[in-house]
Amino acid sequence: MNEKSFSKVALAGTALITVAIWVLLAWSHYHGGVPSHHFLARADMPEISNWWGGLLLPVLTGLLLYRIRRQAFGKPDSYCEPTQALLRALYGFGGALLFGTLIAVLFTAGESDMAGNVMLSLFVFAFFVPIYRPECLLGFVLGMTYTFGAVLPMIIGTGLGLVGLVLHAYLRRGLVYAGAKLLPTNKPGVNG
Structure with a gap:
């Protein structure tokens, strides 16, 4: 898949998500009202209406698909081909x-x-998988939108992504580096 065809798919995906969220909101409105959810499911926390998802989800989808496109096609010296990057994004x-x-x-x-x-x-x-990537946030939010709306999963997913970034990119890398320095290595030609 080339960049132009991915852009068309991303635009169609954003349009599909936009239609889907507004159909869900309309259906909810005519079947008992659009629900609101308390943060962390606690009544003493602020309540957020699912109506916000009608604005947030299309924008989030468009931005994250743009980031995925930039990751796959934006760097000509990338360590993997665009097809591999898109396949990795699809799995994530x-x-x-x-x-x-x-x-x-x-x-x-x-x-x-x-x-x-x-x-x-x-x-x-x-610790083992880079969950901080945009495709992971998009999948997480879409998987939880029907039950929790779009706002709470986006907030929680962003927080989890930041923790995942620290765990995978920094803590894991630091432990691997420390392990490599601490473990003895057998260098050829060195008798000690």
């Missing part, structure tokens, strides 16, 4: 979509403790 998106959907399903089923534990397991996962 799919994994995050499934992860967000799992949390939403567990929460809807009344298993909020289990959903919290699954969320915490993400920190271990983030």
